[in-house]
Amino acid sequence: MEFEKKKKFLEDLEVDLDSGTAQIINKDGKFQVEYYPCNKLKGSTTHCGKIASPKTNEAEVIESCLSIYNLIKTKEAPDGVLLDPTKISKSLAGTYKEGKDYDVMDEILGKGLNGQIAVVRDRVSKTDHALKTVMLALFNPNEIRAWVSLEGCSQFPNLYMFNKIDGKIELHHEILKKAVTLADVINDRMGKLREYPSLLHHFSLYVLHGLLEASSTMHSKKWLHDDIHEENVMLQPQQDPSDSPLRLRMIDFGRVKNLKEDRVVNDIQGIIRIFTSVYLTEKFNDVYDLQKNWETKLDKHSDDFNLSYDHKQELLALVKLALDVTLTKEEEDLKRIVSKKLKDSREEAPEILEDIAKLIFPENFPVRFLHLHSILNQFQ
Numbered sequence: 001m002e003f004e005k006k007k008k009f010l011e012d013l014e015v016d017l018d019s020g021t022a023q024i025i026n027k028d029g030k031f032q033v034e035y036y037p038c039n040k041l042k043g044s045t046t047h048c049g050k051i052a053s054p055k056t057n058e059a060e061v062i063e064s065c066l067s068i069y070n071l072i073k074t075k076e077a078p079d080g081v082l083l084d085p086t087k088i089s090k091s092l093a094g095t096y097k098e099g100k101d102y103d104v105m106d107e108i109l110g111k112g113l114n115g116q117i118a119v120v121r122d123r124v125s126k127t128d129h130a131l132k133t134v135m136l137a138l139f140n141p142n143e144i145r146a147w148v149s150l151e152g153c154s155q156f157p158n159l160y161m162f163n164k165i166d167g168k169i170e171l172h173h174e175i176l177k178k179a180v181t182l183a184d185v186i187n188d189r190m191g192k193l194r195e196y197p198s199l200l201h202h203f204s205l206y207v208l209h210g211l212l213e214a215s216s217t218m219h220s221k222k223w224l225h226d227d228i229h230e231e232n233v234m235l236q237p238q239q240d241p242s243d244s245p246l247r248l249r250m251i252d253f254g255r256v257k258n259l260k261e262d263r264v265v266n267d268i269q270g271i272i273r274i275f276t277s278v279y280l281t282e283k284f285n286d287v288y289d290l291q292k293n294w295e296t297k298l299d300k301h302s303d304d305f306n307l308s309y310d311h312k313q314e315l316l317a318l319v320k321l322a323l324d325v326t327l328t329k330e331e332e333d334l335k336r337i338v339s340k341k342l343k344d345s346r347e348e349a350p351e352i353l354e355d356i357a358k359l360i361f362p363e364n365f366p367v368r369f370l371h372l373h374s375i376l377n378q379f380q
Ligand SMILES: Nc1ncnc2c1ncn2[C@@H]1O[C@H](COP(=O)(O)OP(=O)(O)OP(=O)(O)O)[C@@H](O)[C@H]1O
Pocket: 109, 110, 111, 112, 113, 114, 115, 117, 130, 132, 157, 173, 174, 175, 176, 177, 179, 181, 231, 232, 251, 252, 253, 254, 255
């Protein structure tokens, strides 16, 4: 096998081993790579987390079970790790169980591929937090590795604890209070905002910048998110006057991978698709559609939405720049450019983000009046 192909093969293999899609087995003294068939990964036939009653290969199943017991014993591996004891009160026995240590509330925060994100209440502290549950058979260990490494980074919710229980991995984490996914913002909350070109322009740049901040933070920790889309980014209103009125938070590390050779293309493409969706409601069907049709589609939508000449040229230039980003250092350059544009726009209208927050979250910021300056800007 030529060098480049061999390298790519080994990189892919490493990702598959990390994510649990494949494993190395020792067959008759020779090492082999075994891939789990798709149905096994979907959890339909896997015995992960369950008691098996094998009809065939009984000895093999017993040995696979015992090898794990032994590994747990020799590594002294716990079932989970408590990262924030101020939020979670585990029992004296060192467990954390529904109905004993926490209760599941009626509120559901959202739904994903693996099930619901529930609100749960700690029985001792009486505080609420979010609980994501992932089947062990589908679990990507990098979800936890990445999440732990992002501790304290404000663009992401904090992970409080992870725990293996009944064949599932429980991820107890921070609730993003009053937060709404960008999908819901775009679909339901931007009607009024679209009437003010200067506000729409600023908000689109704000989202682009926030996404680049979050992704570049992950990239600096050598993680590729690899699942950046509108349901995995949330916008949060903030009422503390000393803080910014909005905050963008990235969630869901379920597909995280090790960043290879600083290549960030997958995440940047996700970011571009969100940016154009916010600005012009153009989501692009897929990456192919983005690469092939971006110019024609964006050109047409800019006219349909009556974008000014300057805003249209700026949008096309930004998307072109972003499509050329492959490495982290180019991502940093793009972030700097967007940051400068945002700063200029804020200098012209210092209260602009407050006005945007009022239009997107009228329930949190009573809309008494918008600041004159941002509205006047629309005529420029
Ligand atoms: N910390 C949180 N605070 C508020 N809402 C949240 C939070 N985490 C998730 N949500 C909501 O739940 C939805 C699903 O969460 P998430 O994306 O983590 O799960 P998922 O898509 O099932 O994950 P995976 O892709 O790993 O299967 C989100 O789109 C969002 O609406």
